[in-house]
Amino acid sequence: MSVNLKQLAEALGISQTTVSRALNGFPEVSEKTRRKVLDMAQQLNYSPSPHAKKLATGKSKTIGHVVPQSDHMMINPLFSDFIAGAGETYSEAGYDMLMSIVPRDQEENTYYKLIASKRVDGMMVHAPLVNDTRIALLQKLNMPFVVHGRSADDDDSYTWLDVNNRRSFERATRLLIDLGHRRIGLLNGLESMTFAQRRRMGYLDALEDARIDADPGIMFSEDMMEPYGYRRMHELLKHKNPPTAVLCSSILPAMGALRAVQEAGLEPGRDVSLVTHDDMLSFLSNSGDIPMFTALRSSIKAAGERCAEMLIEAIENPQRDPTHELWETELVLGSSTGPPQRP
Amino acid sequence: MSVNLKQLAEALGISQTTVSRALNGFPEVSEKTRRKVLDMAQQLNYSPSPHAKKLATGKSKTIGHVVPQSDHMMINPLFSDFIAGAGETYSEAGYDMLMSIVPRDQEENTYYKLIASKRVDGMMVHAPLVNDTRIALLQKLNMPFVVHGRSADDDDSYTWLDVNNRRSFERATRLLIDLGHRRIGLLNGLESMTFAQRRRMGYLDALEDARIDADPGIMFSEDMMEPYGYRRMHELLKHKNPPTAVLCSSILPAMGALRAVQEAGLEPGRDVSLVTHDDMLSFLSNSGDIPMFTALRSSIKAAGERCAEMLIEAIENPQRDPTHELWETELVLGSSTGPPQRP
């Protein structure tokens, strides 16, 4: 059905060495020979054994993703959109994607094993924590990697791609303030992750700028899921001094919040304003002429694509310095915002 | 840092053969020797090279998933929940998961290449179509695989795990009929996929049983996304003869539908009844004492786990006959259903 290198070489009456070089584009093989080899390879349906190749070269053409199991870090759909983007890019570049889903307590060990056994040429790091040990480990092992997000602000010793979360939330908060809101709630993600911290800081920056005191009573930090948004919004609407606007860290709690608002018979954008960060999840599209939500928009799938490019770049040019990209979000006006109701 | 088999053998003063056999649990090695080998392996931090092992054995201990790119077949979050379940099981069993995200037109070729190059020991097939060529290909190549879903009803020539979609939707429809509804809308998934076809049949079964004529004007078949549910429900509410209840194929359009209902100032369960199939997506939990939606529930993550088990089983016992599991859904009463309003 298909042959190996040796058989191909025999069929051609040429040494394996030359055949191998012809196929891999080495310059010292004559064009005439190369053509013959390529033709015959095609004809005999030759395809090299990746295992043998990996063993011989020590390279695996594979990129690893380690995903902790009970995943509070990576909300499912965010993760899969990122994977979709990265995966396409890997395929185009001829890389395989190896995905390891392991219990949280085996996460580091999994990194270690994947690397020690040379199963991967590079790693993608998701959802960095404030003080992330994975980064230190990867640096120590000298393995190329890209972080989606950042750990500390000032650490440029590794390659990352991040959204300017702080600026983004500052803008959103400012928008609400400019509309006249003085009491703005925050439904943030889990603040053990750096992006959530930066979002809160942006929010606080804008409040401080407008000399509005932050009220911890209307600021929350939980997993970005639909019921979270619903529950908290429900509470907020009953608050003795309810916010007139709420800022959400993801479209999932935003939908929950919307549900609570509608259920209370209120109209979003008139009775309560909502702004959300929107990762452009394909199955929850917030689009249309006038989108449902006013949103800070940044495609997480595009981030996946770009991170993959950066990682492949880093793998193939190990000597290069780390690079960084800080993406600004797009602020899209939807129907969920408006000036506050005057009492 | 870590040694290979040869070095380990030298350190022990024993042949590689014996060391290899000791490590792999062959019976012909004496217990005394085995103990010495294991101890030394531990001490020298020996770990076998997977590449070498794959080359020598021809087995890859890897399971492949091929995902078409512009994925109308596999709604993102459904897919990732399934992956999460399968991935955990793979890890526990010592298998790697290889994920290929490729353009639709390269899908078959990708299967072929993964198999021909021996990169995988088995494949997981998602979202079977009515006449699915992947299944024929895998059977021809004699590669173990499991289908999540089924292609034709009567084909037991391969291993599958499916939800009893027909029965499930029949039950749901019957529930609505029993509540007094006579006009029931359907927001189905894309009917190029077999599961959606079966759901429609179940729905039609129940209608016919109750001698209710089906009305194609209130039956839809699209990608299971939030905006679909919103848009169609919005239309249905304006219909000259609007349905009093609507059946949704997934919680995503169900949420869209709910949004439309609430936006119209109606109360779900009183003014309009909604029933949905619920895959128990972790980030959209439809739980609580009284769940938001009356739902047909079946965990897609659990399906992923079980499919993975079945696949590993098939890989390790190639001679066994194909197995099948048809799961019944759980019918959970939520607050989104009630008798129709009497005019």
Added chain:
DNA sequence: AACCCAATTCAAACCGCTTTGAATTTTCGG
């Protein structure tokens, strides 16, 4: 002590590719 059979252990071949260092063939100026 000699012998046989079973239990262990081993040297070497093999999996399929890359790469080193040497050998062979071409090319070309003189």
Added chain:
DNA sequence: CCGAAAATTCAAAGCGGTTTGAATTGGGTT
């Protein structure tokens, strides 16, 4: 036409395991 340099090609040695077939060791008999 010759010899040296340049261009090609090749045999063999890895990469790090598994597995075959033979060799060695050990225990039990006579």
